[in-house]
Amino acid sequence: MSIYDRFFGQQRSPTEDFAIPSNQTAKELGKVNVRNTGTELQVQFTILMEPQGSEAEGWRTGVALDASASMKSWYGRALEGKVPPDVAKDYEKRGWIETRNEDGRTVKSFQKQAYEDVTMR
Numbered sequence: 596m597s598i599y600d601r602f603f604g605q606q607r608s609p610t611e612d613f614a615i616p617s618n619q620t621a622k623e624l625g626k627v628n629v630r631n632t633g634t635e636l637q638v639q640f641t642i643l644m645e646p647q648g649s650e651a652e653g654w655r656t657g658v659a660l661d662a663s664a665s666m667k668s669w670y671g672r673a674l675e676g677k678v679p680p681d682v683a684k685d686y687e688k689r690g691w692i693e694t695r696n697e698d699g700r701t702v703k704s705f706q707k708q709a710y711e712d713v714t715m716r
Contacts, residue, residue, distance in 0.1 A: 664697035
């Protein structure tokens with residue numbers, strides 16, 4: 596399930612724009628608008644902070660997003676459910692599953708071909 600579905604359920608049109616309610620965002624954020632283009636989610640937001648005094652001149656704000664493996668589901672990138680062991684073995688033989696170390700743990704990553712095949716089953 597994607598973050599889009601977690602916030603709004605699957606009743607909404609997949610390409611409809613929406614705003615995340617302020618009670619579901621950090622207090623430092625103003626408006627949070629999300630646009631689903633069909634291939635990606637675009638997020639635009641305001642920060643409720645205005646620099647004051649001599650530091651205001653040339654002020655720049657950076658945003659860091661946690662893209663660690665543990666955050667995949669929040670970005671709509673997690674594969675949910677179970678893949679039968681015989682199917683997983685077949686994918687491994689085809690090279691459709693890659694084993695690697697992410698965030699200090701060994702994980703199996705489904706390549707695009709495996710992801711597309713398993714979601715069609």
